[in-house]
Amino acid sequence: MAGPPIVRDAQGVSEFLATVSHAPFLALDTETSGLDPHSDRLLLIQVGTATEQCLIDAHAVDAAAIQPIFRSDRTVVLHNASFDLKMLAGHYGAALDLTGARIADTLQNEKLLLSGRKSSVVLQGFGLKQLADRYAGMELDKSIRQGFYGIQTIDDLSEAELYYALRDVEATWKVLAKQLPQLGREGLMRVAGIEGAATLGFAMLELHGAPLDTDAWKSRIEAAKEGSATARKALDVEFGPVADRDLFGGTTINYDSDEEVLDALRKLGVVVPGVRREVLQATAHPAALRVAEYRGHQRIVATYGESFLAHVHAKTGRLHPSFRAIGATTGRASCAEPN
Numbered sequence: 001m002a003g004p005p006i007v008r009d010a011q012g013v014s015e016f017l018a019t020v021s022h023a024p025f026l027a028l029d030t031e032t033s034g035l036d037p038h039s040d041r042l043l044l045i046q047v048g049t050a051t052e053q054c055l056i057d058a059h060a061v062d063a064a065a066i067q068p069i070f071r072s073d074r075t076v077v078l079h080n081a082s083f084d085l086k087m088l089a090g091h092y093g094a095a096l097d098l099t100g101a102r103i104a105d106t107l108q109n110e111k112l113l114l115s116g117r118k119s120s121v122v123l124q125g126f127g128l129k130q131l132a133d134r135y136a137g138m139e140l141d142k143s144i145r146q147g148f149y150g151i152q153t154i155d156d157l158s159e160a161e162l163y164y165a166l167r168d169v170e171a172t173w174k175v176l177a178k179q180l181p182q183l184g185r186e187g188l189m190r191v192a193g194i195e196g197a198a199t200l201g202f203a204m205l206e207l208h209g210a211p212l213d214t215d216a217w218k219s220r221i222e223a224a225k226e227g228s229a230t231a232r233k234a235l236d237v238e239f240g241p242v243a244d245r246d247l248f249g250g251t252t253i254n255y256d257s258d259e260e261v262l263d264a265l266r267k268l269g270v271v272v273p274g275v276r277r278e279v280l281q282a283t284a285h286p287a288a289l290r291v292a293e294y295r296g297h298q299r300i301v302a303t304y305g306e307s308f309l310a311h312v313h314a315k316t317g318r319l320h321p322s323f324r325a326i327g328a329t330t331g332r333a334s335c336a337e338p339n
Contacts, residue, residue: 004162006044006154008057010065016047016054017068023049025075025104027173030058030084031148031165037090037207038315043154045088046169050177053166057154063095070101077176079128079168081105081196082323085203098200106131106175108195111326112188113179132171135178140164140171195325202323202333209318214309221305228297235294238287242267255294265291311338 007013020026028047034040045056047069056066066088070076078084081103088096110126124130132138144164147157183192236243236251242264243251254260258275265272270285280292311319319338327334 004055004159004166006055006057006162008060010061013054013056013061013065014068016052020049020052025077025173025176026069027077027169027176028069028084029078029165029168029172030087031161032087033151034149035083037087038313038320041152042087042091043148043151043157044165046165048166048169048173050170050173053169055162055165058091059153063092066092066096070096070098072100072102075102075104077104077106077172078199079106079131079172079175081107081199082203082206082325085200086207089203089207101200103196103199104176104192105196105199105325106172106179108199108325109176109179109183109192112192112195113182113186115326115329115331128168128171128175131175136171136174138167138171138174140167198325202325205323206320209313209316209320211317212309212312212319214312214317217309218306221301224297224300224305228294228301231290231294231297235287235290238290239264239268255291256298261291308338 007016026047026049028045030042030046031044032040032042042058045058045066046053047056048054082105085098085101085103089098106128107126110131114126124134127142129140129142132140141164144161147161151157180189183189232250232255235253235255236249239251239253243253246252253264261275262272265285265288268285268287270283270288272279272283272288275291275295277292277295280288283289311321313320321335321339322337323333323335325333
């Protein structure tokens with residue numbers, strides 16, 4: 001196989017780490033056959049600096065060979081660290097101890113530096129491709145990444161794909177080198193350290209997921225559907241005096257429409273600023289209480305209904321949402337798939 005050499009034993013890893021021991025920090029990236037640590041394979045581990053990088057065959061070396069990368073006195077920088085940490089932990093399991101790792105994340109750093117500010121820079125995004133161009137003048141061809149999906153062995157990788165893997169490490173190192181002075185000027189070094197430390201926690205949350213009793217969930221959905229139907233009939237009675245009727249005797253009010261519900265309540269003499277549950281309940285009016293009851297059932301059916309079960313992993317039987325450490329411009333965390 002043509003291309004840069006690949007380290008396939010612990011001695012090779014140790015020798016490379018000795019050559020970069022002078023570096024203030026190391027950059028690390030991984031290449032995988034997909035995005036799911038429970039179904040896809042960790043293929044390569046890339047580690048290095050701006051000038052020296054190493055490709056490691058993840059299936060040829062054990063956790064003991066990788067452990068020195070994460071020694072407690074060394075900062076390791078990654079881009080979107082929770083993903084790579086999740087894939088490493090999924091591959092090596094408890095044999096790789098990441099609890100003492102000192103992690104920096106160029107993705108979270110950039111969000112700290114730019115979130116909340118409306119600018120053309122923010123609109124370009126926070127991907128490594130954008131940051132590499134912004135800070136290092138490097139052009140990363142991310143289309144090459146598609147070649148990793150679905151493969152079972154690194155022997156199937158082309159020379160271009162191997163050099164692509166090395167350039168991601170180079171770019172990540174250079175990006176952090178440029179971010180650090182800015183973080184210092186903005187007084188964000190401590191915050192960046194906290195965000196970096198939190199990436200392992202988010203990675204473990206994503207990897208291990210959360211249990212869900214699917215049978216109980218389905219029963220709750222059916223109960224909510226029945227409750228919604230019953231509440232809707234009661235709403236037709238409450239709003240009957242002020243609403244038109246359809247051919248089947250029900251009202252023509254769309255009880256899922258805030259505007260139509262507020263208008264119908266006004267006709268009953270109930271004026272409220274909105275349809276939040278606590279606002280409706282504070283009126284103590286039967287119609288408003290019925291709306292709150294109906295909306296509660298509908299929220300379960302529409303938002304947390306049967307579609308929610310599609311997020312249960314086929315292999316683990318658990319939910320594995322994706323967490324965003326800085327998911328909003330306010331800095332709060334968020335998650336998706338499912339929320």
